Amino acid sequence: MLSPNPHYYEIQGRAAEIARAHGSPVGTAEHLFLGMLHDGGWPMSVISDLVDPGQAEAAVLAILGSPDREDFCFDVNNSFYKHQNPSRSWSAA
Numbered sequence: 001m002l003s004p005n006p007h008y009y010e011i012q013g014r015a016a017e018i019a020r021a022h023g024s025p026v027g028t029a030e031h032l033f034l035g036m037l038h039d040g041g042w043p044m045s046v047i048s049d050l051v052d053p054g055q056a057e058a059a060v061l062a063i064l065g066s067p068d069r070e071d072f073c074f075d076v077n078n079s080f081y082k083h084q085n086p087s088r089s090w091s092a093a
Contacts, residue, residue, distance in 0.1 A: 002070075011032070011035045011036055012035065013035075014026070014035035015027045015031040015032040015035035016030070017035075018032040018034050024064075030063055033060055034057065034061075035061055037053055037060075
């Protein structure tokens with residue numbers, strides 16, 4: 001079984017901070033991507049050859065602001081929740 005390394009937890013913590021800053025009680029894949037984007041590192045160095053990081057961040061923030069988005073989210077215990085809209089309630093998936 002693979003175990004996440006300390007760097008993963010650093011990025012996950014950054015994603016949780018971003019989620020809280022945007023008023024979300026849990027982190028989503030979008031928050032995790034933004035955490036990775038802000039961290040830099042090799043995944044973002046590969047992506048930055050394909051797309052401007054500023055444009056990628058703006059696009060992800062637009063997704064986060066969409067009233068119709070629905071996805072699965074993680075909380076600090078790595079539990080997953082189905083999320084429809086920040087103004088709606090959360091339910092265990």
